Amino acid sequence: MQAPSSADFLPHLAYDSVVFGFAGEKLKILIIEYHETGWFALPGGFVGRSEHLNDAVRRGLKERTALDNIYLRQFYTFGRADRFSPTQMEAILTANGLSVPQDHWLLDRFVSVAYYALIDHSKVELQPDALSDSISWYDVDGLPPLLFDHVEIVFRALDTLRQNLATTLICTNLLPALFTMKQLQLVYEAILGEPLHRSSFQRKMLASGLLERREKQMTGAAHKAPFLYRFVNPVVSPARS
């Protein structure tokens, strides 16, 4: 294996992605583990010399999740001079059998543009990249220790997600096409991190005009069967990518 060359990528510039999914009753994030080091990090990558920044992020997500056309949104660029640790990066490279000179571009400072993505957790086929052992889901409140400033990146992603929950049709991208009101409420509660009142939530959602009610579901549970809903105008990609 060869280390990526500075002839192919823009030096000093990287991206990191916070990929949200919803499973069971929890909001989850994709985390990778680097070979041999026991270190965890957000999935990220570099930008090709003549590649659009947004395209680079979509490329990286497609390689790891096999998903195209993902809801993706840039939220902050992390540019502290000391956010990067060359010694840790070197350890990751040597653990993969790559030895690079001390002045190699991968051991220098990086500014990282951070994105968050929302995906239907059931549609993903996870695929580790070359440098990592595994890629898997972690509860947002049960993350392993992360490299560099990745914990701060996750916090800020969550913060942005919460702020956008009221204005953007986010849940379309976290739920299957048909869902119950209960499921929708669980997604809201998982994102906001607080319980919501059932009847008020239901009333507000119905009044929004965004939901279309479908036939009843045969739950097989010992209670009244809930309606199924779908979003009337499911938005896959937001206006502002």
Place this chain on the structure above:
Amino acid sequence: MQAPSSADFLPHLAYDSVVFGFAGEKLKILIIEYHETGWFALPGGFVGRSEHLNDAVRRGLKERTALDNIYLRQFYTFGRADRFSPTQMEAILTANGLSVPQDHWLLDRFVSVAYYALIDHSKVELQPDALSDSISWYDVDGLPPLLFDHVEIVFRALDTLRQNLATTLICTNLLPALFTMKQLQLVYEAILGEPLHRSSFQRKMLASGLLERREKQMTGAAHKAPFLYRFVNPVVSPARS
């Protein structure tokens, strides 16, 4: 004069700043004009090799406005591969008597991190930088044609400012310490671009608990003198810089 060296700055990375001020009844933006070219652009700059990204932006703003401790907020990173025009950059450099080789770092692609700033328009002492003829205020609805993708940057800055108007105490930074309710309403209207109802606005502002009423002002105008107000907890720098 010497062209800035790639030994001092991170290549391929720049920042641009949208500096808002409020004068009269209009929202205004700082625009620079490059020497000899008749080209207008947002004030921007480069990031030192070991300089924090945020510090680089503050440094550039201080050089041009003589203001320290500015309300500053990053809002988007523009990363299209074709957003930059090497021929226009070369023309700017040659107009300043700088000739650089074709493979110079300044003629290569740039990714730009964009910030907006809010300042009290009356406190500024404008100071053109080395490459530019002038720096001055323009109405947001009367901008000259701008270089590169700077028009898009301005639009997105305005969009972000509007979204943050409800959640953040923005107007502290656009008004003097003491102001009338009428002035505050004018700022809101200038940012939102739409008229607001006077009594509802007044009621809402008073109910927010953010304003402290002071003594009456001697306006010299032929009508009832308005109260003066100040913000109870003026925030200079936001939590998220």
Place this chain on the structure above:
DNA sequence: CCATATTGTCGCACTGTGAGACAATAATAA
């Protein structure tokens, strides 16, 4: 047939807001 858990809906009180009305008042004109 009854108990149980959950769903769909309604009512009530409270808050916030758009819209208009009206008195108070500082300067100016008569």
Place this chain on the structure above:
DNA sequence: TTATTATTGTCTCACAGTGCGACAATATGG
């Protein structure tokens, strides 16, 4: 001095939205 004028501060009314609880409807299991 008094009337006029423009603007300010406040009030009222109607209406929409929300927190919160209550209650009937219903699918399953005993």
